[in-house]
Amino acid sequence: MQLAVIGIGGAGARVAAALQRDSANRHGSYVTGVAAFDTDTEALEQLQAIPSDHRHPFGLDETNGTGTAGDRTAGIAAAETDRTAIRRATDPVITSTADAILLTAGLAGGTGSGATPHIAQALAEIYDRPIYAAGVLPAETSPAAAQNTLRALHALESVVDARVLFDTNLWHTTDTPLTRERTRLNTAFATRLGVLCTAGDTGSGHPAGQTIVDASDIIATLSGPDAGFVTLGYAARDPSPSDPDSSQSLTTRIRDLLRGSETADVDELTAINTIETVVREATRGRLTAACKRHTTDQGLVVFAGPPDWLHRDTIATQRAWLQDELACRQLRSGDVPRQEHPEIAVVLVLSGVDAVPRLSELRSAAGSE
Numbered sequence: 037m038q039l040a041v042i043g044i045g046g047a048g049a050r051v052a053a054a055l056q057r058d059s060a061n062r063h064g065s066y067v068t069g070v071a072a073f074d075t076d077t078e079a080l081e082q083l084q085a086i087p088s089d090h091r092h093p094f095g096l097d098e099t100n101g102t103g104t105a106g107d108r109t110a111g112i113a114a115a116e117t118d119r120t121a122i123r124r125a126t127d128p129v130i131t132s133t134a135d136a137i138l139l140t141a142g143l144a145g146g147t148g149s150g151a152t153p154h155i156a157q158a159l160a161e162i163y164d165r166p167i168y169a170a171g172v173l174p175a176e177t178s179p180a181a182a183q184n185t186l187r188a189l190h191a192l193e194s195v196v197d198a199r200v201l202f203d204t205n206l207w208h209t210t211d212t213p214l215t216r217e218r219t220r221l222n223t224a225f226a227t228r229l230g231v232l233c234t235a236g237d238t239g240s241g242h243p244a245g246q247t248i249v250d251a252s253d254i255i256a257t258l259s260g261p262d263a264g265f266v267t268l269g270y271a272a273r274d275p276s277p278s279d280p281d282s283s284q285s286l287t288t289r290i291r292d293l294l295r296g297s298e299t300a301d302v303d304e305l306t307a308i309n310t311i312e313t314v315v316r317e318a319t320r321g322r323l324t325a326a327c328k329r330h331t332t333d334q335g336l337v338v339f340a341g342p343p344d345w346l347h348r349d350t351i352a353t354q355r356a357w358l359q360d361e362l363a364c365r366q367l368r369s370g371d372v373p374r375q376e377h378p379e380i381a382v383v384l385v386l387s388g389v390d391a392v393p394r395l396s397e398l399r400s401a402a403g404s405e
Contacts, residue, residue, distance in 0.1 A: 037233045037251035040134035042126060043072040043086075044152045045111075046079045046103075047142025047172050051202075053085035054222035055140070058230040063376065064237030066230065069129035073122060073155070075114050075147045076103035092125045094118040095151075104146030108184050111150020119158050126159065135251040136166040138229075139196070143188040144174035144181035153191035166197040166255055170225070173325065173394055175204040175214055182402035186395070198258040198387065200229075200266040201325035203394045225324060228268040231383040235338045235372050246348060249338055249370030257336040257368055257387050264333060264388040265395075267325040271317035272381035275303075275310035275345065307347045310380050311339065315354040318382040319361060326393055332364040333388025341380035343373035362386070 043052025049072035059067035074080045075095040083091055093101060095114020104110040115122065130137055139156055141148035156167055169192050174181040192199055202225045208214055236250035258266060315337070319329070337358055339351050351371060359367045364386075 037135045037254045038066055038068050038133050039136055039138045039233060040068050040130040041070045041138050044139060044141040044155060045074055045145050045148030046076060048140040048148050049074055049083050050218060051140040051222050053083060054226040058226040062230060062234055064234045066233035068131050068134045071126060071129045075099040077101035094122055106180055107146040108150040111146040112154060115151035115154035122155055123158050130163060136168060138168050138170055140170045142172040143185040149184035149188040153195055156195040160195055166259055168198045168200060169196045170200045173201060173203045175208050177397055177401045179401055182398040185398055186402055198266050203325040206326055228270045228383055235370055247370045253368050257334050257385055260334045260388050264390040265392055266387045267323045267327050267389060269318040269323045269384035271314040271321060272379040273310050273314050274379050275306045302344045307345045308350045311347060311350045311354060314380055314382045318384045327389040328391035330363055331389045331391045332362045332386045335362050335364045335367045336385040337369045338372060338383045340372040340374055341377060342375055345380055346371050346373060
């Protein structure tokens with residue numbers, strides 16, 4: 037699936053830059069264009085990952101270019117004042133090849149919280165394609181951050197096709213200051229979206245999977261009738277032998293195979309065990325936002341890795357296990373053979389979930405029922 041990515045506010049712009057980097061590092065890119073919008077001109081200038089002509093300050097009359105200082109009403113006013121200019125600036129990014137538009141934003145700040153729903157509405161008026169919001173939940177649980185986040189999510193519900201969540205509080209688990217952890221967290225989010233969006237890429241000499249996931253499958257999963265949220269799971273493992281001295285790791289064997297030096301032998305039991313492990317880690321491990329899995333409306337699972345290691349019977353078995361685990365209305369699935377990738381990976385989309393513990397915490401902090 038090809039995405040036009042628009043970052044809004046400081047956090048949103050950093051996520052957009054991470055997606056651009058992830059796309060550039062994959063054999064099949066999925067970002068057709070990227071732009072960043074912020075009320076803080078200094079933050080925009082420091083965002084070197086995005087070309088300067090795709091970095092756009094807005095709301096200068098309302099903020100003097102110094103940001104909103106967490107004031108959501110200032111973010112709303114900025115988006116409304118510069119509505120036409122913002123739409124015009126997105127034209128070079130939202131090309132005809134983009135299957136969908138992805139807005140990325142931190143939801144606790146004034147710019148991301150206030151401006152994102154209004155920008156989404158402005159784009160929906162002129163573009164006939166899905167619009168998704170990737171919302172970053174705050175690490176803190178202050179009343180102001182909680183209120184901004186909840187109001188943004190409520191406002192986005194009626195103007196975007198899906199709200200994909202990333203919970204900073206869940207992922208920032210060390211004593212390292214958050215400012216030094218941003219790259220790691222943004223990369224984790226981008227990796228999951230990248231594996232998902234490139235699932236249908238059959239170009240560049242890639243062999244076709246037995247079941248191909250294309251843009252229409254992803255769109256159908258994200259844009260279901262349920263108005264819940266979306267969270268992503270991911271796990272990857274190199275199925276190296278248990279005795280590292282007995283033979284080479286899969287990474288080494290794949291590299292040797294690509295150089296033409298030998299044939300990579302596949303251990304069937306190792307393949308079966310590895311696929312089973314990564315499916316359970318992707319499902320029961322750390323999601324982009326924790327949720328009650330049984331509330332999932334629709335799911336999508338993608339298996340990726342070296343073709344000979346994607347054991348068909350095991351994939352079918354794990355898909356059946358996942359259907360029972362989620363008890364969702366519909367579960368789509370596909371496989372992505374990638375000879376150049378030594379790891380067996382699984383990315384999981386849980387769409388339409390309506391029980392997100394972190395949102396309950398934020399409601400309590402905000403004084404919401």
